[in-house]
Amino acid sequence: MIASTKLLHKTILNRGILLSRHIGSISTGILALQGNDVHTTQNWNRLVVSPTANVNKVSGALFISYFSTNMAVNPIATYEEVKDLPNHPEKLLIDVREPSELQQTGVIPTSINIPLATVETEFKLSADMFKQKYSRDKPTEDTEVIFSCLKGGRAQKAADAAKALGFKNARNYKGSWTEWAQKEGLPY
Numbered sequence: 001m002i003a004s005t006k007l008l009h010k011t012i013l014n015r016g017i018l019l020s021r022h023i024g025s026i027s028t029g030i031l032a033l034q035g036n037d038v039h040t041t042q043n044w045n046r047l048v049v050s051p052t053a054n055v056n057k058v059s060g061a062l063f064i065s066y067f068s069t070n071m072a073v074n075p076i077a078t079y080e081e082v083k084d085l086p087n088h089p090e091k092l093l094i095d096v097r098e099p100s101e102l103q104q105t106g107v108i109p110t111s112i113n114i115p116l117a118t119v120e121t122e123f124k125l126s127a128d129m130f131k132q133k134y135s136r137d138k139p140t141e142d143t144e145v146i147f148s149c150l151k152g153g154r155a156q157k158a159a160d161a162a163k164a165l166g167f168k169n170a171r172n173y174k175g176s177w178t179e180w181a182q183k184e185g186l187p188y
Contacts, residue, residue, distance in 0.1 A: 075172060079179055092145045093147075095111040096114060120165065145162055147170065150178060
């Protein structure tokens, strides 16, 4: 029965087990508790057990099924979402290519340019400095931030760096400039 669940993580504990499965940005799993001890192999900030959580006692251990969605629903942004960004000023599109690349190809409307090598530094600027430099409000940890580049590789690295800094809604426009230019009839 356990083998058929295709679990990515399985940790056997003293009279308890933590099982979890990660599907995109959604984590589901079973947390094993024994007495007042909570056993986990992941760095969860907190576990909130809702009235709908499944709680069972098996072999002296208490099992709580839980699910966590502390990131954007889909970590990949689509062309349609990026095309609609002018209607969503609360979202931020960041092109992480070098300025010389932007001069050769052009830019996606509403994007600001923060080269990949400087993303971490720029995200640590004060809110005032960020606004002064980019004419946009500095994103908060809850702001949806979409990264783009030429083909999506550097954008993913930038999204990962932003997530590491606590920006939980950092996303990658995987198609990036290449897809944008194709769909918009621009040279790429």
